[in-house]
Amino acid sequence: MPIVQIHLIEGRTAEQKRALVRKVTDAVCNSVSCPPEAVHIILSDMKRENYAEAGIPYNDKK
Amino acid sequence: MPIVQIHLIEGRTAEQKRALVRKVTDAVCNSVSCPPEAVHIILSDMKRENYAEAGIPYNDKK
Amino acid sequence: MPIVQIHLIEGRTAEQKRALVRKVTDAVCNSVSCPPEAVHIILSDMKRENYAEAGIPYNDKK
Amino acid sequence: MPIVQIHLIEGRTAEQKRALVRKVTDAVCNSVSCPPEAVHIILSDMKRENYAEAGIPYNDKK
Amino acid sequence: MPIVQIHLIEGRTAEQKRALVRKVTDAVCNSVSCPPEAVHIILSDMKRENYAEAGIPYNDKK
Amino acid sequence: MPIVQIHLIEGRTAEQKRALVRKVTDAVCNSVSCPPEAVHIILSDMKRENYAEAGIPYNDKK
Known part of the structure; x- marks a missing residue:
């Protein structure tokens, strides 16, 4: 029953x-002793303008 | 003030x-006695490659 | 596979x-045609000082 | 380390x-005394059919 | 209708x-032009053992 | 910048x-090629009455 959500900057391939x-x-599973079937994962792709650190959107960095 | 978020595999119609x-x-409202105006719902569509159970993306399932 | 999260003000009974x-x-299940086993629900209890509307914490409301 | 997620109806400009x-x-930072670098923000755009109040999708309102 | 969730390390006062x-x-409200009544905020207190950066729980830092 | 949230039934030890x-x-880091410092993880403990599958709270199972 662990439910995992991961927010990632968009652009990862299906293979990644x-x-x-x-x-x-x-x-x-290795850490909390549960079967793989119990683990549910949601991936959420973020557009670069939709993630910010220190008040600056990711697409304005560098 | 209940706030509900529902993650669904993409493809539901507007009617659904x-x-x-x-x-x-x-x-x-029936369960916790609040007026309908108090209920806020966010639907989040997931691409099939963005949801996994047992370590396998949904679009790889048979 | 629908995953539902509901934030509620604390104080609901186990029966509710x-x-x-x-x-x-x-x-x-009735709306998107899935078996009950596919539905996962997380309830999150919020302390009254941890929910705000219009910039005012819930425990400051009259 | 504050992590902020904001759900917004889609349509905001990059400037907004x-x-x-x-x-x-x-x-x-002003409220809880942390450096700006510690603040991470995720913006999540919602389609108008994906947000509801009082049981009515936002794109059906008015 | 903006819905904001903020995860914070526990220990903030009610005044903060x-x-x-x-x-x-x-x-x-100033950034996206909406009335204050439309803004809903959920604060989520995290225990120090429940937040990690670089693979290290916050209560193991320093 | 990946941000991970994991909901777990309460009861895991600090060591787990x-x-x-x-x-x-x-x-x-191994999957999407980022440095460990970029990974932020929030663990959320769920009380057994606050997680349900198939419409049944976890503490009613078995």
């Missing part, structure tokens, strides 16, 4: 997402 | 969403 | 929560 | 979002 | 939270 | 949480 959910599921 | 928010609002 | 998750699950 | 994250970061 | 929700509401 | 955030951080 596939690796991400597999590895995070393993990490959760 | 209209029924969903109406019925969930009724369910909340 | 039991009714709430049952009725919301029914509402979701 | 830039002002929003700057002003919210200032508001957080 | 009162200032926080007032100032964040002002910041939102 | 320490392992969890370390392993999840590694899993994220």
Whole structure:
């Protein structure tokens, strides 16, 4: 029943997402002793103008 | 003031969403005794590659 | 796979929560055609000082 | 380390979002005494059919 | 209808939270042109063992 | 900048949480190529009456 939500800057490939959910599921199961079927993961893609640190949108950085 | 967020796999019609928010609002009001105006609902559509169970993205499921 | 999170002011009884998750699950299943087993619900109790409308904490409201 | 998520009806310009994250970061830092670098903000755009009050989708209002 | 959630390390006083929700509401209204009544804020207190950066819980830092 | 939130049934020890955030951080960094410092994790403990599957609270199961 662990429910995981991960906010990421958009642009990850389907292959990266596939690796991400597999590895995070393993990490959760190994740490809190639950079967993989119990782990639910939501990935949320953020546009670069929709994430900010220190008051500055990500697409204004650098 | 109940605030409800529902993550759904994308592809629901506007008509399904209209029924969903109406019925969930009724369910909340009947259960915890609040007026409908107090219920706020956010629907979040998930792409099939963005939801996983057991470490497998939804679009890889058979 | 619908995942529902509901933020509520604290103080609901276990009986009210039991009714709430049952009725919301029914509402979701009837609206988007999924089996009850697919519906996951997280309830989040909010302390009255932790919810605000119009810039005013709930416990300051008359 | 404050982490802020703001759900907004879609349609805000990049300029409005830039002002929003700057002003919210200032508001957080002034209130809880943290450096701006510690404040992380996620903006989530909602389609008008994906937000409801009183059981009615926002795009059906008025 | 902006809905704001702020995760904070626990320990803020009621007075700090009162200032926080007032100032964040002002910041939102000034940036996206909405009345204060439309702004809903959820504060979520995090225990120090429940927040991590760089893989290290906050209560292990320093 | 990945931001991860994990909802767990309450009762995990500080040691389990320490392992969890370390392993999840590694899993994220390995999958989407980011430094550990960029990964922020929020753990949210759920009381057993506050999580439900199939319309049944977790503390009523079994």
